[in-house]
Amino acid sequence: MNRPFLPLLLLAAVLATAPAAAGKFDCRAPEAALETAGELPAVAAAKRAGTPLRVTIVGSASTGGAGTSAPGKSYAAKLAAALARRLGIPVTVEAHGRRGWGSEAMVEEMPDIVAADEPQLVIWQTGTVDAVREVAPEQFGAALLKGAEALKRARVDLLLMDMQFSPIGARLIDFGPYLDYMNWVAAGTASPIFHRHAVMRAWTEEDRFGAPGRAKADQQAYADHVHACIAELLARVIDDVQAATPAR
Template identity: 30%
Template sequence: MSCYRPFCRMAFLAAPAVALVLLAPGSMAPARAQAAQAAHPDPAKPPQQKSLTSKAIDKVKEVAKSASDIFNRVPCLPPKGGARKMGSLPHVAGKLAAGEPVVIIAFGSSSTSGYGSTSPEFTYPNRLAAQLRRQYPTADITVVNRGQGGEDAPEMMKRLQTAVLDMKPDLVIWQVGTNAVLRNLDPTETIKLVEEGVARIQAAGADLVLVDPQYSPAVNERAESAGKMIKLLNGVAELRHVGIFPRFEVMRDWHEKQAIPMDNFVIADGLHMSDWGYACFAQLLGDDIIKSVGQIKLGVNVPSNVQTYRPM
C-alpha cells in the first residue's frame, strides 16, 4: 500500500504522547494541571504541601499508564454474519504450543510499515507482537516488519529472498494488491507474481496469510479494479490452500454494519489506516493465531482444504 498521491516512504505522523491525550482527554487535563502546580510549588505554603507534589506526579504516571493499557486491546468486534471458517496455521501454532521460538514476517507496503500510525508501537506488526507476547509470556516471539511504502508484487518479489525467506520464518503475513490497484497495474500479471511468491514461501515451510486491499475512499474510487484484485487473491488462497485476511470486507463491515465512521479507522489521506484501524486488524490476526494454537493443543486437526482465513 502506498502513501497515496504521490507514493512515498513511511512516516509517523505524530508523537506517542498525542495518542495518550486523545485516549483520555478528560482525565489527562486535571493531571496536567496538578503536575504543573507541582512543578512550581508556592514557597509560602507549609512543608506538608510537598506530599501533594508527590501525589500529583503519581497521578500523572497513573493516567499515562492507564492510557497505555487501553491500547493493549481496543474495543474491536469481528464482522457480523457471513462465513467465518478458521484457517489452519499448523507450523506457527505447533511451535507456539511446543514452546519453541517463533519468527513472524510482516511483508508488504506502507500499511505494513505503518504509515498513518502515531508511533512505531502502534503499527500492526508491533501490535500483533505485543498481543502474542501477552498471551504467551514465556515464548520467544519475533515479529519482523518488512513493509516498504509504494511497493506491490513486482518490487516485493525482488526482495522476497533477502527480506523474508532468509529469515526462515514460521509465518508470513503478506499484504499485497493495493498499490497494484492504485498504479493501474495489470491484475493478472500481479497475481502471477503473487502465485510465484506463495509457492516459494510454502516451499520454505512457512505458514502464510495473504492480506487484500483496504476499504477506504482511495481504493473505493477504483472499485472495479479493487474487486477484481480481491477476487484473484481469494482464488490464489483457495488454490494454494493458504490463509487470506479479507481486510476489505472486514473494514467495510466496520463502516456499513457496525456504523463506525470512516475517519475512525482511515486517516485524512483517504487511504492509510489509523491507530485504531491497525489495532483492530492486528487483534483479529492475533486472535486467529491464538485459536489455532488452542486447536493444536486440543489435538484438533484442521483439514488442509479449510485454509481460507476468516476473523473470529
C-alpha cells in the same frame, strides 16, 4: 488523476473519517469477515512445542504504520504481543513495509527477506499498490501464486492480508478483481487470508466513523486504534487457523 499519488489520497481518505471517540473504538468485526480456510503447520508446531515463533510481515505503507502517531503504533509493532497472548509462546515480528511496493517487486525480494529473518510465518499484505497502478489482475495473481508457492516449498507458513477499505477508495478503484485473485491464491495454496478489506468495510457500513475534517492528532489517534484492532483480530485469526491445523 495522477495514479502515483493515489495511495496517499486513499490513506488520507481513511484517516479523515475518524470516529468521534477514537479512544472507545470498537474492535468487533463480523464473524464472516474473520473466517478463512488454510493451514499454518509451522505455527501449530511451535504452539504445541512451546517454542518461540518468528513472524515476518511483508507489506506496503500501512505495514510501516503510515498515518499513525508513531512507528510503535502500527499493527506490525503490536502483533507480537497480541499473538503471544493468544498462543502462550514468545513471538517476535520483523516488519518490511515500503510505500509503493508492488507484489512483483515483493516476490523478487522475498527470498532474501526470508533467508535473513528465518520466519516460520510470513504475513503478506498486498494488493493496494497493484490496484492503484492498474496492474493487470492476472499479472497480480501470477505474482501472488509465484510467491506463495516459493514459501510453501521453503516450508514457511503464509497468511495473506488484503487491502484497506475507504469509501473514496472504493469509488476510485475497482479492487474486486484483486480481491478475487487473492482469494483464489489463498484457496489454491491452502493459505489463510485476513480479510482486512471486509473488516474495514463493515466498520464503515456500521457507521462507526465520524465526519471528515478532524485535526491531525485526532486522525492519528484513530489510526492508532485501527492498527491496534487489526493486530488483535489478526492474532485471533492466526490462532484459530493454527488450532484447526492437523498435527504432522
